[in-house]
Amino acid sequence: MLKPNLNYSNLKDSYLFYNISQKIAAFTAAHQSAEILRLGIGDVSLPLCSCVIEALHSAVEDQAHKDTFHGYMPETGAPFLREAIAAFYGTRGVSLDPSEVFVSSGASDELGDILDLFDRGCSALVMEPAYPAYVDANVMAGRKIIHLPSGKENGFIPLPDRDIKADIIYICSPSNPTGAVFDRASLKKWVDYANDNGSVILFDAAYEAFIEDPAVPHSIFEIDGARTCAIEICSLSKTAGFTGTRLGYTVIPKDLSRSGQSLNAMWVRNRTTKTNGVSYIIQKGGAAVFTERGRAEIMENISVYKKNAAVLMETLDSLGIWYCGGKNAPYIWMECPDGMDSWSFFDKLLNEIQVVGTPGAGFGSCGEGYFRLSTFGSPEATKKAALKLASLLRK
Numbered sequence: 001m002l003k004p005n006l007n008y009s010n011l012k013d014s015y016l017f018y019n020i021s022q023k024i025a026a027f028t029a030a031h032q033s034a035e036i037l038r039l040g041i042g043d044v045s046l047p048l049c050s051c052v053i054e055a056l057h058s059a060v061e062d063q064a065h066k067d068t069f070h071g072y073m074p075e076t077g078a079p080f081l082r083e084a085i086a087a088f089y090g091t092r093g094v095s096l097d098p099s100e101v102f103v104s105s106g107a108s109d110e111l112g113d114i115l116d117l118f119d120r121g122c123s124a125l126v127m128e129p130a131y132p133a134y135v136d137a138n139v140m141a142g143r144k145i146i147h148l149p150s151g152k153e154n155g156f157i158p159l160p161d162r163d164i165k166a167d168i169i170y171i172c173s174p175s176n177p178t179g180a181v182f183d184r185a186s187l188k189k190w191v192d193y194a195n196d197n198g199s200v201i202l203f204d205a206a207y208e209a210f211i212e213d214p215a216v217p218h219s220i221f222e223i224d225g226a227r228t229c230a231i232e233i234c235s236l237s238k239t240a241g242f243t244g245t246r247l248g249y250t251v252i253p254k255d256l257s258r259s260g261q262s263l264n265a266m267w268v269r270n271r272t273t274k275t276n277g278v279s280y281i282i283q284k285g286g287a288a289v290f291t292e293r294g295r296a297e298i299m300e301n302i303s304v305y306k307k308n309a310a311v312l313m314e315t316l317d318s319l320g321i322w323y324c325g326g327k328n329a330p331y332i333w334m335e336c337p338d339g340m341d342s343w344s345f346f347d348k349l350l351n352e353i354q355v356v357g358t359p360g361a362g363f364g365s366c367g368e369g370y371f372r373l374s375t376f377g378s379p380e381a382t383k384k385a386a387l388k389l390a391s392l393l394r395k
Contacts, residue, residue: 007142016362037385039373040358049297059284073277077103084290094221107235107248125166129363156180160193172204177372178333179325194229206235211328227253240289308375308382315386332373353388
């Protein structure tokens with residue numbers, strides 16, 4: 001008799017976004033003319049930039065002609081895109097060979113798939129509050145999970161505890177949900193810890209394009225020693241609006257090995273076995289992002305989201321409410337006022353001013369008492385929400 005993966009029974013039901021949608025549906029059913037101002041969504045609201053659209057159209061046209069038609073693409077990524085990404089890293093002082101870059105269908109997919117590289121007996125350290133998939137993917141694999149708490153006292157940036165031994169270490173900087181960022185000194189501590197313990201860091205850099213502080217690395221490979229202990233997973237979703245077109249990339253240095261096995265070579269074998277690559281059309285669109293024009297255009301879009309962040313931060317500053325994030329990230333992690341729990345605060349905002357955010361409790365127990373605001377909405381909606389928030393909380 002077939003035996004299913006019983007680790008799935010150990011997954012905790014995630015009611016976060018289901019509960020949010022149900023609460024909004026109930027409210028709108030009772031108040032059909034109400035305008036809901038959404039600051040909870042983690043999706044972008046601006047379209048793909050013009051040079052990406054032009055590249056996509058050009059690639060579609062290529063597929064219409066025999067001499068420019070492309071079928072299967074290399075499983076690890078088209079050379080033109082791998083070379084463009086490696087060259088982009090070079091502008092930041094990070095030397096990569098294109099063979100160390102792997103094109104993916106997005107960071108979320110890759111964060112789950114990359115666990116194929118590690119034995120199920122390996123332990124995984126997750127810094128909380130955390131993106132829920134970090135925990136769930138390892139629960140599915142039956143791994144031991146070490147929860148490393150963080151809080152206001154350390155700015156939601158925990159440092160290594162030498163008494164804790166972990167094989168896989170998740171670091172997200174800028175963080176989802178907190179927007180907190182690791183500076184070079186903090187990342188160096190984690191790199192040294194990983195090298196000393198033979199651990200591997202999975203560095204989620206999905207929001208690196210929002211970093212503006214020169215003290216904050218965009219890539220973990222800006223840190224000495226990272227090439228022997230880290231894998232970097234990146235996304236074009238929030239960087240360039242590819243949430244609907246799905247494209248990302250992963251960097252695995254050839255210097256990274258464990259038990260005599262090259263993780264780069266292992267990933268080549270994995271991708272050539274389990275995938276048929278990302279479509280030519282999408283990769284051509286992605287390559288446009290790394291052109292001079294492309295970088296300028298996507299930064300124009302990001303500047304809109306950063307202005308939204310400035311509006312919200314100014315409001316919270318005026319109210320004397322503690323928060324982190326915003327400056328180097330598209331998320332603001334605010335402390336719920338008056339000691340409210342995060343779901344009560346959600347209900348208050350929805351029912352009294354029709355503003356929707358994300359309760360911190362949905363990101364683990366360390367998130368209780370905090371609330372995530374997204375800056376991906378329209379400037380008009382963000383300004384309205386900020387005014388309503390200020391009016392409500394000043395009372």
